[in-house]
Amino acid sequence: MITAQVSEPNHFLLTGATGLLGRYLMKDLTLAGVPLAVHVRPNRRFSAQERIEAIFGYWDQQLGKVLPRPVVLAGQLGEEALGMEPGDIRWAAENCTSVIHNAASLSFVSTGRDSEPYTSNVDGTRNVLRFCQEAGIYNFHHVSTAYVCGLRSGLVLETELKEGQVYGNPYEESKVEAEEMTRSADFLKSHTVYRPSIIVGDSETGFTNTFHGFYAAVQLIYTMNNHSSIEKQYTGHSDFYPGRVTLDGSEGKNLVPVNWVSEVMSHIISNSEHHGQTYHLTPRNPVLVRTILAVMQSAAKMFGSQLAGKDIDTGTATEIEEFFYEHIRVYDSYWRNDPTFDSTNTRKAAPHLPCPHIDYEQLLFLAKQAIKMNFSWRDKLVKRDKNKELVANS
Numbered sequence: 001m002i003t004a005q006v007s008e009p010n011h012f013l014l015t016g017a018t019g020l021l022g023r024y025l026m027k028d029l030t031l032a033g034v035p036l037a038v039h040v041r042p043n044r045r046f047s048a049q050e051r052i053e054a055i056f057g058y059w060d061q062q063l064g065k066v067l068p069r070p071v072v073l074a075g076q077l078g079e080e081a082l083g084m085e086p087g088d089i090r091w092a093a094e095n096c097t098s099v100i101h102n103a104a105s106l107s108f109v110s111t112g113r114d115s116e117p118y119t120s121n122v123d124g125t126r127n128v129l130r131f132c133q134e135a136g137i138y139n140f141h142h143v144s145t146a147y148v149c150g151l152r153s154g155l156v157l158e159t160e161l162k163e164g165q166v167y168g169n170p171y172e173e174s175k176v177e178a179e180e181m182t183r184s185a186d187f188l189k190s191h192t193v194y195r196p197s198i199i200v201g202d203s204e205t206g207f208t209n210t211f212h213g214f215y216a217a218v219q220l221i222y223t224m225n226n227h228s229s230i231e232k233q234y235t236g237h238s239d240f241y242p243g244r245v246t247l248d249g250s251e252g253k254n255l256v257p258v259n260w261v262s263e264v265m266s267h268i269i270s271n272s273e274h275h276g277q278t279y280h281l282t283p284r285n286p287v288l289v290r291t292i293l294a295v296m297q298s299a300a301k302m303f304g305s306q307l308a309g310k311d312i313d314t315g316t317a318t319e320i321e322e323f324f325y326e327h328i329r330v331y332d333s334y335w336r337n338d339p340t341f342d343s344t345n346t347r348k349a350a351p352h353l354p355c356p357h358i359d360y361e362q363l364l365f366l367a368k369q370a371i372k373m374n375f376s377w378r379d380k381l382v383k384r385d386k387n388k389e390l391v392a393n394s
């Protein structure tokens with residue numbers, strides 16, 4: 001049992017700080033003056049502390065000033081007391097009043113309940129809740145997903161969770177279980193849920209450090225265009241691949257830039273009058289599939305795809321169509337029209353922060369930035385001299 005000996009505790013403990021959303025939350029919450037501690041696992045290249053230092057090095061360079069660093073607590077979500085050292089456990093119990101539970105596995109495939117995404121999302125969330133209860137941390141901010149609605153269609157409300165929906169993949173199911181668990185944690189005094197839809201890169205810089213979903217599709221056709229041997233056998237043109245897409249183009253997908261999601265969350269987190277609600281972090285208007293396809297073709301310079309509707313006879317699939325669908329199968333559940341996400345709570349809490357509209361130009365910019373990054377990102381330690389001036393990447 002961890003005993004809290006509290007003088008003036010005020011830190012927020014953030015999990016998943018090294019991920020795409022987590023690194024924006026660290027920056028925005030720090031800029032908003034929120035005292036932060038972060039729970040981080042080491043990786044093969046860096047210790048927990050170095051991982052956070054590398055991310056802050058990036059932010060220092062972007063902002064042209066040195067930001068204050070959060071307290072780093074090394075650990076693993078899957079272990080008892082989140083795998084933290086006894087001294088760190090004591091520190092958290094004495095200094096943290098809130099948790100922002102953002103860490104999750106985004107794996108859409110699973111080999112069973114004792115593997116991802118269930119271990120991080122369900123067991124991990126259970127461990128975080130147990131840690132909060134034992135450490136006396138009673139304010140909980142939980143990052144869920146708009147797709148807890150599974151394969152529902154029509155209007156989805158922020159107040160709804162389990163409505164008899166069918167899940168599109170194990171990730172959705174694991175996030176429903178996690179959200180449900182946090183809702184039924186009676187010891188919490190305040191429980192706030194954030195449900196972003198599909199997060200893409202920064203609308204201003206194009207930055208992303210992960211390349212799921214939209215990016216995975218861009219990467220696939222970009223790679224096909226550059227390496228495929230299938231190409232010229234059809235037309236003799238290296239950038240023309242006739243292929244039928246099994247959608248009609250009028251379907252909408254709810255893409256949201258990471259900087260906006262983080263900005264809205266940081267506003268809600270740092271204003272306690274907004275706590276205790278569920279927030280759909282979704283755009284005013286979804287992007288149409290025909291726009292997404294046009295962007296992909298233009299960014300990857302691979303033309304010829306046609307929107308053929310979902311009723312085409314798959315028995316007649318060409319070699320190139322089979323190749324594409326084989327590699328994109330993991331996203332089958334997203335190959336549909338999204339439901340309409342009601343975002344009344346979000347618009348009320350943050351009327352001054354409308355979601356930037358993702359149009360053709362914006363999406364093309366994001367796709368081109370990802371191509372420029374070669375669909376990969378490695379954090380680097382940034383050297384600082386004695387006067388804490390920024391020097392250069394190592």
Ligand SMILES: NC(=O)c1ccc[n+]([C@@H]2O[C@H](COP(=O)([O-])OP(=O)(O)OC[C@H]3O[C@@H](n4cnc5c(N)ncnc54)[C@H](OP(=O)(O)O)[C@@H]3O)[C@@H](O)[C@H]2O)c1
Binds near residue numbers: 017021075124196
């Ligand atoms: N990306 C989206 O489109 C999207 C949409 C809706 C909701 N969300 C939700 O938003 C949150 C953040 O997602 P993201 O896009 O930022 O994901 P991400 O880039 O993949 O980051 C995931 C973070 O969780 C950490 N993590 C995962 N499993 C862990 C474990 N077992 N122990 C400790 N840390 C663990 C990762 O640590 P490492 O760096 O050590 O791997 C990383 O910091 C998640 O809750 C996700 O479900 C994401």
